[in-house]
Amino acid sequence: MNDRPMRIMLTGSGGQVGWELNRVLLPYGIVGGYGASGLDLLDGPATREAVRRFRPDVIINAAAYTAVDKAETERIVCRGLNAVAPGILAEEAERLGAWLIHYSTDYVYGGKNDRPWLEDDEPNPVNYYGESKLEGDIAVSERASKHLVFRTSWVYSSRRSNFLLTMLRLFASSEGGRKKAVRVVDDQIGAPTWARFIAQATAIAVKSAIETADAGISGVYHLASGGFVSWCGFAREILEYSRARMGLGDVELIPISSKDYASGAARPAWSVLSTEKTRGTFGVHAIHWQEAARLCIDEIMERR
Numbered sequence: 001m002n003d004r005p006m007r008i009m010l011t012g013s014g015g016q017v018g019w020e021l022n023r024v025l026l027p028y029g030i031v032g033g034y035g036a037s038g039l040d041l042l043d044g045p046a047t048r049e050a051v052r053r054f055r056p057d058v059i060i061n062a063a064a065y066t067a068v069d070k071a072e073t074e075r076i077v078c079r080g081l082n083a084v085a086p087g088i089l090a091e092e093a094e095r096l097g098a099w100l101i102h103y104s105t106d107y108v109y110g111g112k113n114d115r116p117w118l119e120d121d122e123p124n125p126v127n128y129y130g131e132s133k134l135e136g137d138i139a140v141s142e143r144a145s146k147h148l149v150f151r152t153s154w155v156y157s158s159r160r161s162n163f164l165l166t167m168l169r170l171f172a173s174s175e176g177g178r179k180k181a182v183r184v185v186d187d188q189i190g191a192p193t194w195a196r197f198i199a200q201a202t203a204i205a206v207k208s209a210i211e212t213a214d215a216g217i218s219g220v221y222h223l224a225s226g227g228f229v230s231w232c233g234f235a236r237e238i239l240e241y242s243r244a245r246m247g248l249g250d251v252e253l254i255p256i257s258s259k260d261y262a263s264g265a266a267r268p269a270w271s272v273l274s275t276e277k278t279r280g281t282f283g284v285h286a287i288h289w290q291e292a293a294r295l296c297i298d299e300i301m302e303r304r
């Protein structure tokens, strides 16, 4: 490695994962963080110009259209951000000989399985968000010879909006002394994953990619917590762990099936990702979802 600091261009720096990356990456080099207001990735020429101006060694694309239900009706914007923009970043990375780190989703897989999904399992998205992310994965893989695509799942953090924060808010809102009933889907299984963990693991992988300078490690990797649970099981853990700490009232969790929950987009029943390839390549240990969730809840409590 030479003495020049690594130049890292980070898009989506205000998002759940991007915000964590912007902090975790501090010791790794010069980080140029771009939010949507600083660089609109739907503007192709502006995107190309920003990359050329910054001259990154690594581009980390943490920007995405993540509103799964709205994606069904906002297809143009969704595809622009999740499929077209990653392709443009890939072309620019290739032009500079830079690495492109990109994020994708468990929702590229669909249907059922009796084991965690492997990276080379056939994708079969059941919603438009998944379709658009898959198109992005393919664009990155085909156009950037040095790329890492991290497929993750059920992301939460102590900021922005996510399932964990929604549950905490619901559990805390009083219902005039009556027992509060919260209905949560119990037939979708996955691994809730803390954005902090994704950022830390990404930093390990980036360092490894730069140091080995081996484009042969390019590919798709799963990056998610260990273990698995249903949304309702995740809600139960959030409730039990935070109940005493937050002085929550009386809450009853009611497991329901997906067909009883009105949502704009279908979701896969089985979203569990095998992280063996990531562990074998980068030595990243997948923290158990429950342990990570408790750490994140602790952090949220500290701030209150």
Ligand SMILES: NC(=O)c1ccc[n+]([C@@H]2O[C@H](COP(=O)([O-])OP(=O)(O)OC[C@H]3O[C@@H](n4cnc5c(N)ncnc54)[C@H](OP(=O)(O)O)[C@@H]3O)[C@@H](O)[C@H]2O)c1
Pocket: 011, 012, 013, 014, 015, 016, 017, 018, 035, 036, 037, 039, 040, 041, 042, 061, 062, 063, 064, 065, 066, 081, 102, 103, 104, 105, 106, 133, 151, 152, 153, 154, 155, 156, 160, 195
């Ligand atoms: N959230 C999940 O449950 C989940 C699950 C699996 C995979 N993933 C994947 O993980 C990655 C990170 O997700 P996340 O949850 O951190 O996303 P997020 O919190 O929704 O953040 C998305 C980021 O994209 C930026 N963005 C939106 N429109 C943009 C535009 N036109 N130009 C430039 N930037 C724009 C947003 O900017 P502003 O800050 O200005 O709004 C925001 O910083 C994504 O690739 C996502 O598909 C997420």
